[in-house]
Amino acid sequence: MGAGAYLLSIKLKLKTFPHPGEFLHIKPTSEGNDPLLRRAFSIFDYDEQNGTVDVLYKVFGRGSAILSRVAAGHVLDLLGPLGNGFPIPEKSKQLLLVGGGVGIPPIYLLAKTCLRNGHDPKLIKFLMGFGKAEDCVMGERVAQLPIEQALSTDDGSRGHKGFVSDLLKAKLAGGLAGDKTVIYACGPEGMLKSIQGLAKEYATPCYLSLESIMPCGLGTCLGCVVKQEGEDKYLRVCREGPVFEANEVEL
Amino acid sequence: MGAGAYLLSIKLKLKTFPHPGEFLHIKPTSEGNDPLLRRAFSIFDYDEQNGTVDVLYKVFGRGSAILSRVAAGHVLDLLGPLGNGFPIPEKSKQLLLVGGGVGIPPIYLLAKTCLRNGHDPKLIKFLMGFGKAEDCVMGERVAQLPIEQALSTDDGSRGHKGFVSDLLKAKLAGGLAGDKTVIYACGPEGMLKSIQGLAKEYATPCYLSLESIMPCGLGTCLGCVVKQEGEDKYLRVCREGPVFEANEVEL
Amino acid sequence: MSSPNLKVNIGGVEFANPVMTASGTFGYGEEFNEYIDLSRLGGIVTKSITRHERKGHRPPRTAETASGMLNAIGLANVGVDAYVRDKLQFLRGLGTKIVVNVAGFDIDEFIYVVDKLNGHEEIDMVELNISCPNVKGDGMEFSSKPEIAYEVVSKVRKICDFPLMPKLSPNVADIKPIAKACEEAGADALALINTLYGMAIDPYTWKIKLTNVTGGLSGPAIKPVAIQAVWKVYNTVKIPIVGIGGIMDYRDVVEFMLAGAKAVQFGTANFIQPDCTITAIDGLTEYLQQRNIADVNDLIGKAVKI
Amino acid sequence: MSSPNLKVNIGGVEFANPVMTASGTFGYGEEFNEYIDLSRLGGIVTKSITRHERKGHRPPRTAETASGMLNAIGLANVGVDAYVRDKLQFLRGLGTKIVVNVAGFDIDEFIYVVDKLNGHEEIDMVELNISCPNVKGDGMEFSSKPEIAYEVVSKVRKICDFPLMPKLSPNVADIKPIAKACEEAGADALALINTLYGMAIDPYTWKIKLTNVTGGLSGPAIKPVAIQAVWKVYNTVKIPIVGIGGIMDYRDVVEFMLAGAKAVQFGTANFIQPDCTITAIDGLTEYLQQRNIADVNDLIGKAVKI
């Protein structure tokens, strides 16, 4: 799955097709108390026939490293689906889907869901950002979707050299802005910040899926909060989010 | 390997054939800091050709439970062989070998070593104690040795009903006592205590392999100590032991 | 064997079993409604409430550590008025005992908040979080000095309609005189421990992991400290003790009760297994049955020296 | 990049690198000789020595806890005379700095022991274990009150030939005044932290796991408490700090140095990986090289608030 990225297929029958943007809270180990807490991973894909949920993740620290060594057939301890996902857009809207690195999974599921719902493929554009060419394999499942796609790498080793927000800006500047368009994005904080800026600049509706350290994932520890824009208030990323309207949160 | 008992075969080339009574200090997990410490396990057997060390153990608490779930091919983190094993007896001696439960491994290795050295099989008696009949499979490798064997179970479901020390007492009372005999024993503390008493009563040389909580196994933490008999002094089980002359330690 | 008795009486309140949830780790109960049958809990201790609403600290507010976690939530809460108005109603119907945890930065605040709670029958007990910095004093926690602990507890005791249970901090040289002072001030029970001070720094980015710099350490890592505190206090006071700190399952409940606790609270464990409390109640029942122990109270303080 | 400088100067003693071994976890060095090249260590801190030989407590003396361990060894040691006679000779030849940890149950004992060490050139520094109960006072640790800490440190300072480094206990409400008192008393450096009080009970047998009932908690579980103590003390005193508590690898060394430590000690980690110190020195070197940091001293206290 590209440099340090892994695909985890979990046998898990869900009552309904998962909502894009929802996440699973997975305990990296069943042995001992260290690491202690569950980790959040977006649902990447769901296979209704076989009842398997896919998660696409990067080895970041201890928990994800342990997950990457879990043997096939291992029984995982998880909670979910949790959180509030992306609002499904009206069929008439032009969709600009932006995923950076391991922010791609929920955006992929959104694209797939929209297509399943009969959204016109021509109205969906998928923009992907990666560090370098090797990471791009992460987007292989996206590549199979019958929609327009573009990609960027930080070092220019494949696609546009630069940030995926450059690709978005080109689209917006090229006319795909305003009320008839909706931007959906997930990725590193820096990327979300510039997309938030672009959405404002081009007055285009925009939803962002945020990351945050999530001890409980249940809305109870108040650890995962993000500041509400313009209000002296914090919102729980695990409960009110992880998807927020771009102008609702202060990044 | 009987109720809750496991055989662990570890690929490990040793410079020399291990000394019976030596132990390995094994880290139950390589992931996280809980459980934190290594666990001590006696060397049960060594296969020189293939370079594998066998350990026979019971699931007791967290560490041994984790070990029992380790997949084949897993790389274990271990130190050893450590400790001072049993002194190898002169060939003329009558040997009374006593093993209780997971105390059998070092005694088995002692029997095997003596046989390799050319000790007359007729001079070796192997007495084994178990909880109940199901546990007796633990002695299957012992059963292959060409020496006299006897066994007891606490509940009488196989062999003598009662303690293995009863079997020892019968041998001692039957004439196999005194300076021409040596007793070697490993097993639960209660068993070792009664054997210590019998050795004294029958004035027979006796060596015991002790267990003790061993944080370091290296002689440095001073955690594993046992009281020296008649002295205001503690001995380190991991370093001065785990094998002691029966009259040297206070149990 | 017939079902063992799990009921424990603390300061005149009868809890159906010794398993409660710890303040700040269970919200106001709502979030757990979909995971467990809340009526089965011995009690729910709600998040610390203060005079005014508090937003809490800027994130990041938590960091994981070895077998533990740090938190600096900053006593975020809705404030006592909203609590009474919006939260009590949900709690009232649950069929479990409700313990309201009250925090304050000076004695007036404790008194103000407790006074607002007085008269509300849905409340069974007040837990006094005296592990907050005392802004009027030397900035130290109320529970770091016996005199200060005595003062706040005795003043609140005078005006409080409910049984009163101060919650003690482990960040002291000797917890015994603090416990004694609370008992003398009229406390009906003692809850211990709150979190230990801790801090963490990322060795790659050099950043301190919490915006608030230091935070409270909780989870299995601190259990030995908590057991030791319960044991010491059990041998010092006569009032019941509610044990807290690193409890994950029924075996930990037993360990705390053997050390001298009459009941316990599950904190961090709720984040990891939302049904940990229910599993523990079941496990405790089975534990007692297997050992033919008819009454859970028979465990209290029965640890044996070797 | 050329090799970064790892040398650190503490109280006038130049250590080849900031990695030492903690008292009581490395014996007198002998046992590790077959596992590691002792000459590579920054320093060895030997097991606490007292006036007379001490046999230590009756076993069991240790118990494992979540990411930690409890110990109640009972300051078992050969006594100062045997130490000087039998142990110094081995230590002398090692090519690393030798820090002798001294314990005492009253001030006279500290003075007696240090006096016996005076004049022995193979000693580079004295670490004063003031986390022992003060039998002449109220039974509390010497380092639990600033006045007492001041008294013992200033009296020992007067007669001690070597740089003096008191070792502080974390079992206090506020470590800052204790650290300050030691500095004012003439301490050349401070070592922190010693173990936290803890206790454990077996829920199956009901037995308290240590014969001594309570013990000292060490290991990764306590690292957040130690980091916080180092950070607070770093912002309080000017003398160098040696950080201790739950250090397992070079990343932990970096974390402690960023918090304000000039050097560190590995304790419990030695039991788990006898070569942990050497691996950490190598890891630290690589860490500095990768970041183009020419001097390890540039890490000290550089943690960034967010």
Ligand SMILES: Cc1cc2nc3c(=O)[nH]c(=O)nc-3n(C[C@H](O)[C@H](O)[C@H](O)COP(=O)(O)OP(=O)(O)OC[C@H]3O[C@@H](n4cnc5c(N)ncnc54)[C@H](O)[C@@H]3O)c2cc1C
């Ligand atoms: C809603 C949501 C969806 C996510 N989806 C994905 C995904 O699909 N693929 C993927 O690779 N990653 C995803 N992440 C990020 C993922 O949760 C972190 O990479 C992971 O928790 C790191 O854990 P670790 O044990 O490897 O790192 P450690 O550094 O050991 O983690 C220590 C602690 O910090 C937390 N933490 C550290 N970094 C992050 C982070 N960036 N976000 C949240 N918590 C963090 C951990 O959960 C843990 O509690 C998602 C995060 C959130 C909040």
Ligand SMILES: Cc1cc2nc3c(=O)[nH]c(=O)nc-3n(C[C@H](O)[C@H](O)[C@H](O)COP(=O)(O)OP(=O)(O)OC[C@H]3O[C@@H](n4cnc5c(N)ncnc54)[C@H](O)[C@@H]3O)c2cc1C
């Ligand atoms: C020299 C020696 C040889 C041994 N050989 C064998 C063997 O061949 N087969 C076998 O099954 N067992 C053997 N044991 C016992 C084995 O070490 C323990 O069963 C094991 O450590 C239990 O670990 P745990 O994680 O399962 O239990 P836990 O209860 O989780 O252990 C907690 C801590 O206590 C220690 N501990 C608990 N019980 C014992 C014990 N009885 N002895 C030593 N430490 C203990 C653990 O090492 C650990 O540090 C031997 C012990 C020693 C000292």
Ligand SMILES: Cc1cc2nc3c(=O)[nH]c(=O)nc-3n(C[C@H](O)[C@H](O)[C@H](O)COP(=O)(O)O)c2cc1C
């Ligand atoms: C995220 C979090 C928030 C907490 N908030 C409070 C609080 O508001 N009031 C309080 O008295 N204790 C609070 N605590 C402390 C817990 O109630 C409990 O005393 C502590 O976490 C130890 O128990 P544990 O190890 O089981 O978590 C909080 C703990 C955590 C982890």
Ligand SMILES: Cc1cc2nc3c(=O)[nH]c(=O)nc-3n(C[C@H](O)[C@H](O)[C@H](O)COP(=O)(O)O)c2cc1C
């Ligand atoms: C088994 C053991 C024995 C110890 N003995 C001493 C001692 O004699 N003197 C002392 O000052 N500290 C002693 N300590 C404390 C350590 O030096 C160190 O301060 C503490 O363990 C914290 O570090 P760690 O978490 O790296 O182990 C001992 C610790 C352990 C685990």
Ligand code: FES
């Ligand atoms: S992760 Fe606990 S409230 Fe969001």
Ligand code: FES
């Ligand atoms: S186990 Fe540490 S001295 Fe024996």
